[in-house]
Amino acid sequence: MSTSVTVKPSLNPLLPYRTHYSSDLAALSVGAEVRLAGWAHRCRDHGGLIFIDLRDPRGLVQLRITPDAPGDSHDIAAKVRPEWVLQVVGVIKPRPEGTENPSLATGKIEIEVSRIEILNVAADMPFDVADETPITEQQNIEFRYIALRRESVAKVVRFRHELVRMVREYFYENNFLEVETPLLSKSTPEGARDCLVPSRVFPGKFYALPQSPQQYKQLLVIGGVERYFQIARCLRDEDTRADRLLEHTQIDFEMSYVQRDDIMNMLEGLIIRLVTKLTPEKRLLSNPLQRFTYRELMDRFGSDKPDLRFGLEIRDCTDLFSEIEFQVFRSVIEKGGTIRGFWCPAPPSFSRKEMDELTGVAMELGAEGLVWISCGAEDFSSPIKRFLSPDLLARLRDRVEAAPGEGSLFLMAGQVHDTVLDRLGRFRVKISERANLQDPNLLAFAYVIDFPYFFWDEDNKRYDPCHHMFVMPKREYINTVLTDPLPTLSTQFDMICNGYEMCSGSERIHFRRLQSGIMQLVGIGPEEQEEKFGHLLRALDSGAPPHGGVAPGVDRLVMVLMGLPFVRDTIAFPKSQRGEDLMMKSPSHVDEQQLRELGIKLR
RNA sequence: GGGGCCGUAGUUCAGCUGGUUAGAAUGCCUGACUGUCGAUCAGGAGGUCGCGAGUUCGAGUCUCGUCGGCCCCGCCA
Numbered sequence: 001m002s003t004s005v006t007v008k009p010s011l012n013p014l015l016p017y018r019t020h021y022s023s024d025l026a027a028l029s030v031g032a033e034v035r036l037a038g039w040a041h042r043c044r045d046h047g048g049l050i051f052i053d054l055r056d057p058r059g060l061v062q063l064r065i066t067p068d069a070p071g072d073s074h075d076i077a078a079k080v081r082p083e084w085v086l087q088v089v090g091v092i093k094p095r096p097e098g099t100e101n102p103s104l105a106t107g108k109i110e111i112e113v114s115r116i117e118i119l120n121v122a123a124d125m126p127f128d129v130a131d132e133t134p135i136t137e138q139q140n141i142e143f144r145y146i147a148l149r150r151e152s153v154a155k156v157v158r159f160r161h162e163l164v165r166m167v168r169e170y171f172y173e174n175n176f177l178e179v180e181t182p183l184l185s186k187s188t189p190e191g192a193r194d195c196l197v198p199s200r201v202f203p204g205k206f207y208a209l210p211q212s213p214q215q216y217k218q219l220l221v222i223g224g225v226e227r228y229f230q231i232a233r234c235l236r237d238e239d240t241r242a243d244r245l246l247e248h249t250q251i252d253f254e255m256s257y258v259q260r261d262d263i264m265n266m267l268e269g270l271i272i273r274l275v276t277k278l279t280p281e282k283r284l285l286s287n288p289l290q291r292f293t294y295r296e297l298m299d300r301f302g303s304d305k306p307d308l309r310f311g312l313e314i315r316d317c318t319d320l321f322s323e324i325e326f327q328v329f330r331s332v333i334e335k336g337g338t339i340r341g342f343w344c345p346a347p348p349s350f351s352r353k354e355m356d357e358l359t360g361v362a363m364e365l366g367a368e369g370l371v372w373i374s375c376g377a378e379d380f381s382s383p384i385k386r387f388l389s390p391d392l393l394a395r396l397r398d399r400v401e402a403a404p405g406e407g408s409l410f411l412m413a414g415q416v417h418d419t420v421l422d423r424l425g426r427f428r429v430k431i432s433e434r435a436n437l438q439d440p441n442l443l444a445f446a447y448v449i450d451f452p453y454f455f456w457d458e459d460n461k462r463y464d465p466c467h468h469m470f471v472m473p474k475r476e477y478i479n480t481v482l483t484d485p486l487p488t489l490s491t492q493f494d495m496i497c498n499g500y501e502m503c504s505g506s507e508r509i510h511f512r513r514l515q516s517g518i519m520q521l522v523g524i525g526p527e528e529q530e531e532k533f534g535h536l537l538r539a540l541d542s543g544a545p546p547h548g549g550v551a552p553g554v555d556r557l558v559m560v561l562m563g564l565p566f567v568r569d570t571i572a573f574p575k576s577q578r579g580e581d582l583m584m585k586s587p588s589h590v591d592e593q594q595l596r597e598l599g600i601k602l603r
Numbered sequence: 604g605g606g607g608c609c610g611u612a613g614u615u616c617a618g619c620u621g622g623u624u625a626g627a628a629u630g631c632c633u634g635a636c637u638g639u640c641g642a643u644c645a646g647g648a649g650g651u652c653g654c655g656a657g658u659u660c661g662a663g664u665c666u667c668g669u670c671g672g673c674c675c676c677g678c679c680a
Contacts, residue, residue: 042640042641042642044638044639044640044642044643045636045639045642046636046637046638046639046642046643047635047636047637048636048637049636049637049638049639050637050639051638051639051640051642053640060640062639062640064638064639066637067637081631082630095638096638098638099638099639099640101639101640103640104640107640124613125613125614125630126613126614127613127614127615127630128613128614128629128630130641131614131615131629131630131641133614133615133629134615135614135615136609136610136614136615136672136673137672137673138610138671138672138673139614141672191679191680192678192679192680193678193679211679211680236679238678238679239677239678239679240679241674241675241679242673242674242675244679364606364607364675364676365676366676464680465680466680467680468680469680471680504680522680576671576672576673577672577673577674578671578672580671582671582672
């Protein structure tokens, strides 16, 4: 039961509501009269003295209400509960010696209250604001307007605002034009599932919400906007993950008369500025950013977006096992397969039981098995110990660059090299978690270049672009890409950080003939080309300049820079994993009348 | 589409191999208290154990289904 029903909010506040914010107060002189407004954060009622921490957007300040405060101030203050909305008039007083609070910016002063108005009460709070006790995701989404008052959440909102502001400043300084592109757009084949919007005027036809402004940005530079940028919402109707949202925000930009490295430099300038200004307490792995080829990363880390904050580098051990009698490895080698592994120095040293668990982890990642060799001070243990001579072990340790001392060697084998690398790469991350190797104060930004243009889609028997089909191949492959696609490398470049892909960018194709040929190659015939992409192809034929661009995601940037575990935390109003807004209850049913106007009948 | 974890007081959680009246902390209510800042002290209220079936003498606990949340695989150029 709350007493709130018996307290009527004041309808006669002093206007304007406040003369100062709490952050102003420390600089004001003692005795100054101020008018403040905000939420009651915490209340400490001593019967005589009452202390209330007042929270406004800029901080906290302690209010002090004595029994001899004017009028009924003391009686009113005694009723106040956390999250009630208050206006107070008072004077700045120094706190008595010994009662200062060093953890508060206003900790040396307090407000001696002469008048207090209750602007509103909070009758029904599902959870506490001042108390940062974790709440369930259900609560977090349904009562987001309360969660947002928590400092832990509010600081992310402020951080994101600062980031976007700096992004705009950066692009304005560099002469980019900020241009908005349509939200009601066109469904295109390939890629993710579209979010569709039915048309009322064209019954049976649908707009699609943009997965990205990809075509519009190219058409803008073709239209003479040499440097374009936009903070763009992008929507994909695919299942979500901890690092993936239904709708997300990209810093979308495109430039003409540039080569790949010009775009990379522009992006790198932005990222370095954001990192140095927003997270000065964190270290960059390298500045300027290191560049890796796709192949090198796959071979060394088993991923095209590896976490570079730690080592655990993968090495090819195939040749060392050519003589071994261990049948599993032998047959793999005889069939042209590969054996790869990495070394994890102790600590931690994994027990037999933990090794069995890790084998289970490896299997869950899709590995066919895991061979481990645990090296102690004197001896070593392994399920294949009887096949391992001291000499072989020494050469193995040498191969995986194991420093002298204890540690564990993990090996995987298989026929398809990149599949083994992929599994081992994921397993590498699992080990890094258990070994606590992910330094939260390190930002391992890096570039990935020289991606293959295509991979062969065995299920659909066709070439599939690694990025998208508007990417320009590297110059030396332009003449051969259509006749010998698979060896082609592209101008695609990714920026990665701490195991996440931050963005993909590239030079774009600006010749119609090449663009048309690539479309043909991925299975889009002339008729479909005209129907879906006629506008773009004609635009390329209208004097399209060389151009390219990239689009880093705001959500992931905020997540990585702040070290948050989920992208959901970076947006003001997140949805559940299934894409439901538990607060607004959307998606929702609509009136029959609305459906009729759209020519839609539900099945 | 598939796998896993979770759902118990307003909130965060505990609750063993099934066994009397389901607990703790915090919040809330009442009272006391003039230097607290997670105020303190005393007392009190508060639960359809997500929902529905089933097994059982007996279900918060076991089984099946269902709803909801989260993580992962698939998917996401």
